[in-house]
Amino acid sequence: MQQSPPRSRRKPVQDFSLAPVMSALDAIEHGGAGVDDALRQLRRRHDCHPSHLAWAAEAVQNVLAARAEHVAHHLPGPGALPTEDIWVAAAELATPDARGAVRYERTAWGRRYASADGRLREIWLLSVNSVKDRTAAEIAEAAAVAVTGVPSVAGFGEPYRPTGAGAMLPEQVRVVAVGCGDGSRRVLADWDAEEAVRQYTRHAKPALARVIDLRANQTSPGSACVNCEGLPSCSQPPTIPLLLGVNRPRRVRRRRSVSVSDLRTHATCPAKYHLTRVLHLKSAEPESAAIRRGRAVDAWLNEQHRVRHSCRAALLPDVLPGLTTEETGPAARMIAEHAAVCPLDGLPEDEQVEVQPRRTAYDPELDAVVIADPDLLYTDAGGWVWRETKTAASRPWEGRPLMESFPQLALAVLLMSAGVLGGDPRRSRIELELLYEDGSACEELCPADPGTVEEARRVIAALAGPWAADETCTATPGHGCTGCEALRWCGPGLGHTAGS
Numbered sequence: 001m002q003q004s005p006p007r008s009r010r011k012p013v014q015d016f017s018l019a020p021v022m023s024a025l026d027a028i029e030h031g032g033a034g035v036d037d038a039l040r041q042l043r044r045r046h047d048c049h050p051s052h053l054a055w056a057a058e059a060v061q062n063v064l065a066a067r068a069e070h071v072a073h074h075l076p077g078p079g080a081l082p083t084e085d086i087w088v089a090a091a092e093l094a095t096p097d098a099r100g101a102v103r104y105e106r107t108a109w110g111r112r113y114a115s116a117d118g119r120l121r122e123i124w125l126l127s128v129n130s131v132k133d134r135t136a137a138e139i140a141e142a143a144a145v146a147v148t149g150v151p152s153v154a155g156f157g158e159p160y161r162p163t164g165a166g167a168m169l170p171e172q173v174r175v176v177a178v179g180c181g182d183g184s185r186r187v188l189a190d191w192d193a194e195e196a197v198r199q200y201t202r203h204a205k206p207a208l209a210r211v212i213d214l215r216a217n218q219t220s221p222g223s224a225c226v227n228c229e230g231l232p233s234c235s236q237p238p239t240i241p242l243l244l245g246v247n248r249p250r251r252v253r254r255r256r257s258v259s260v261s262d263l264r265t266h267a268t269c270p271a272k273y274h275l276t277r278v279l280h281l282k283s284a285e286p287e288s289a290a291i292r293r294g295r296a297v298d299a300w301l302n303e304q305h306r307v308r309h310s311c312r313a314a315l316l317p318d319v320l321p322g323l324t325t326e327e328t329g330p331a332a333r334m335i336a337e338h339a340a341v342c343p344l345d346g347l348p349e350d351e352q353v354e355v356q357p358r359r360t361a362y363d364p365e366l367d368a369v370v371i372a373d374p375d376l377l378y379t380d381a382g383g384w385v386w387r388e389t390k391t392a393a394s395r396p397w398e399g400r401p402l403m404e405s406f407p408q409l410a411l412a413v414l415l416m417s418a419g420v421l422g423g424d425p426r427r428s429r430i431e432l433e434l435l436y437e438d439g440s441a442c443e444e445l446c447p448a449d450p451g452t453v454e455e456a457r458r459v460i461a462a463l464a465g466p467w468a469a470d471e472t473c474t475a476t477p478g479h480g481c482t483g484c485e486a487l488r489w490c491g492p493g494l495g496h497t498a499g500s
């Protein structure tokens, strides 16, 4: 289905981390290019951010090294060579099913290798940073596609076309995961053909049936909406004209999703935004203690709230995942401070509570899907309450307006005043809970107050304007460079930290 009129596909900067990695590997594995040549060609690309290319050059070498190790490990067995054909497992139906479909095609995205005699196939699943955990359904599906798929080429809008080459189905299949960022590698499955089919029937088939069913019956708005042609006519997410307070730009670009964390990161440094929020690149450096502490406190509170326990009576934890013994003390003191302001304390049984529910809205001017993840939503006497909880080492600067310090609150005001949550706006409120080691504070904002809404618009527009207009994501080096997860690949940032 195509959107009408067609929407812009323009990408001023490549936003898919693995795109340059895949093309360089294609050049090496299918085009016969030498590694040095392929890397030289990679660095000459104009569609990618320079730091993205620096990362991709490392990633290509990491994948090749992982591949070489894997091949050496499995010697003297049959070697598998790169294959350009896509394996397609297709099911043709004699009559259209309830959804009107007559053909289903299943493919698995990754790099493909096959032994010369066709008996062994391997599919490599690439992830951006480290090897990531995959579900049994994902692994079984990749294996099943590799073991039953017919070598084909893309039909570009048409069904895949079989190439006719090497059509013999294999006897053995391996699914291998590789992390492009660190070169980590894990064999997820090493099965004979019968086992692959068994695993598919057991794990993947039910999952696929659920996916088809879900799409037919309900919506699940989120970042996937950026790729959906049906968005303008869909019931979700709700359309809020000028939500971000920025007029349609002169040069329209491909739809994007955006959160307040994205906007804040962009305001700090556009390159950091692109590398960490869009491309999701992560260096192997450990995260700061403050970030880990905040996450541990959030996780503990969410767990309590999910089972509707008021935190007042809860036993304080003496261990928290991800924290050392010394770090646990301050985090536990923050949790203790929360008990006094826990919103579930005394909340009547019939009120609704939602922990970290995703809320989305669509800004048609910027063609942007706006995503918010409140810490907690709950109803209170006919209105909704949006609660944000922040842990902090010190009090925020008194002179700075609350919504400027915490722009999540400004977006909450705009979404609630536009009725995204429902309920009576005059009975609704936004709460900011600040937790310190030695105290807490709770601030309130009213989304029905015109002055508050106006200030919220100003705060969000000031962040969204530069984000919407930015086509280059140029680094703005400064004190934020120290501890930046993308510093390793950032020329200007490395120059700055070396000089200071």
Ligand SMILES: [Zn+2]
Binding pocket: 301, 304, 305, 309, 310, 311, 312, 338, 339, 342, 343, 344
């Ligand atoms: Zn609580």
